Amino acid sequence: MVLVSILVVLEPQASGSWHLHGLIKKKNGKLPYLDNNSVIAPMWRQGFTKTKRLKDSDNVAAYLMAYLTDMPKDEIMPNVKSKSILKGARLHFYPSGVHIYRNSRGIKRPTNFKGFKGQVLKDLGLSEDITADATFNRKQKLKDGKRLIHITEFYDNIPDKKKTNHARQDND
Structure with missing residues (x-):
């Protein structure tokens, strides 16, 4: 099978x-x-x-x-x-x-985290300097004329990124 x-x-x-x-x-x-x-x-x-x-x-x-x-x-x-x-x-x-x-x-299924980027990365034990594996920006014009940008970022293999992140911090 x-x-x-x-x-x-x-x-x-x-x-x-x-x-x-x-x-x-x-x-x-x-x-x-x-x-x-x-x-x-x-x-x-x-x-x-x-x-x-x-x-x-x-x-x-x-x-x-x-x-x-x-x-x-x-x-x-x-x-x-x-x-x-x-x-x-x-x-x-x-x-x-x-x-x-x-x-x-x-x-x-992927785990979704919502919130401010800095706090989410901190909660995951990741540096704010980390680069997302994929980023999608969605621009929207509101009725009052203001513009809203919604940013979705994807981070693959979080456990590996934590190891790299800690190794980088140890070298600083």
Whole structure:
């Protein structure tokens, strides 16, 4: 029996159709490459498919966040030839209350911490000088004309960062 973890994420299109991103990982080791044309497309039978292996260096959170929130201008405005991106534009196409991802059992969910950055890092035993593994800025214009910037940062492998942080403090 092969034990795998599966994560499927929904991505709405401006046309009203849906696109799926599926991530499959073997619990102990890598899965063999699944050929798009001979395996995935015949199984899916719902339209276009593209299959690629993510590299170990790929930041999966950053990869998904870009696809799930940002939208190329030419997807909304077909006459625009620009390759520019509208940050956060795709968020308006998600229906209220939709669960954007599904996953198999046993996937460890990240721990979320909310608060002021300095205090959260201090509570975790991390230096304020630490660099996030991924950062996402969401800008919002409020009705009164003021602008709000919401910053979400991701820190991978916190136990390793604590060790590095303490070693750095010992050398100071």
